[in-house]
Amino acid sequence: MSGAEVSLRSVSKSFAGRSVLHKIDLDIAAGQFVSIIGPSGAGKSTLLRLVAGLETPSGGRIELRATGHVADVRLMFQEDRLLPWRTVLGNVQLGLKGRDREAFDILRAVGLRGRESEFPIGLSGGRRQRVALARALIHEPDLLLLDEPFGALDAITRAAMQLLLEQLLAARPRTVVLVTHDVEEALLLSDRILLVKDGGIARDLVFDRPRPRHRGDPALATLKEDLLDGLLSAEGNIPAVA
Numbered sequence: 620m621s622g623a624e625v626s627l628r629s630v631s632k633s634f635a636g637r638s639v640l641h642k643i644d645l646d647i648a649a650g651q652f653v654s655i656i657g658p659s660g661a662g663k664s665t666l667l668r669l670v671a672g673l674e675t676p677s678g679g680r681i682e683l684r685a686t687g688h689v690a691d692v693r694l695m696f697q698e699d700r701l702l703p704w705r706t707v708l709g710n711v712q713l714g715l716k717g718r719d720r721e722a723f724d725i726l727r728a729v730g731l732r733g734r735e736s737e738f739p740i741g742l743s744g745g746r747r748q749r750v751a752l753a754r755a756l757i758h759e760p761d762l763l764l765l766d767e768p769f770g771a772l773d774a775i776t777r778a779a780m781q782l783l784l785e786q787l788l789a790a791r792p793r794t795v796v797l798v799t800h801d802v803e804e805a806l807l808l809s810d811r812i813l814l815v816k817d818g819g820i821a822r823d824l825v826f827d828r829p830r831p832r833h834r835g836d837p838a839l840a841t842l843k844e845d846l847l848d849g850l851l852s853a854e855g856n857i858p859a860v861a
């Protein structure tokens with residue numbers, strides 16, 4: 620299986636003396652698709668940023684392992700972070716002079732062939748995220764870190780992006796960590812779902828349902844309810860039942 624292995628040993632993170640994550644132990648296998656869900660402010664993005672190396676742990680150790688080389692890690696966020704003065708092709712090829720063929724191939728794979736010379740401002744939110752995805756995938760990353768990448772998209776575009784991501788990963792497996800507020804998204808895409816709350820991993824759920832998965836699958840509905848219960852109790856806003 621291709622992709623990086625990720626291991627966290629007793630990883631903690633505090634900001635200005637306030638603890639956000641406390642002694643997290645986590646092993647992610649090569650090629651595994653892991654989603655992180657949890658209440659707002661639980662530290663989901665912080666965990667992702669720690670794995671990305673964008674934050675330094677206050678304690679503990681994080682290791683990324685890929686076979687034969689240093690793991691290539693790419694990130695994608697809710698905002699596309701495209702350079703407005705560069706074309707679609709220019710954005711995808713950023714820092715990759717002379718890699719036209721790969722750029723055209725990846726743009727075809729994300730459904731943007733023919734739009735190479737357009738600028739981000741003229742594209743819909745969904746297409747801009749396709750460019751952002753292409754820009755990440757052209758590097759053939761061992762580890763893809765996704766922080767609410769479809770969070771700002773409408774429901775239909777979001778469903779299309781989920782399907783696209785699934786197809787691209789089926790063709791080229793790699794390790795993925797996705798932070799999402801959307802429990803259904805996590806259930807559709809993941810091998811494993813982590814519920815982060817109170818500074819730790821409150822649930823670690825392996826979900827090996829065959830793919831492609833369907834929203835109407837009763838197994839998904841049951842787990843969705845179960846996970847939503849976990850989230851709601853964490854938010855502390857379940858109305859009292861007489």
Ligand SMILES: Nc1ncnc2c1ncn2[C@@H]1O[C@H](COP(=O)(O)OP(=O)(O)OP(=O)(O)O)[C@@H](O)[C@H]1O
Binds near residue numbers: 634658660661662665
């Ligand atoms: N650079 C920072 N400096 C200070 N505090 C921070 C910093 N980054 C995150 N925090 C705090 O750490 C906590 C966790 O933030 P984080 O963004 O990781 O949560 P989250 O679970 O991703 O939340 P959300 O679902 O709302 O995006 C929050 O209280 C946040 O204010």
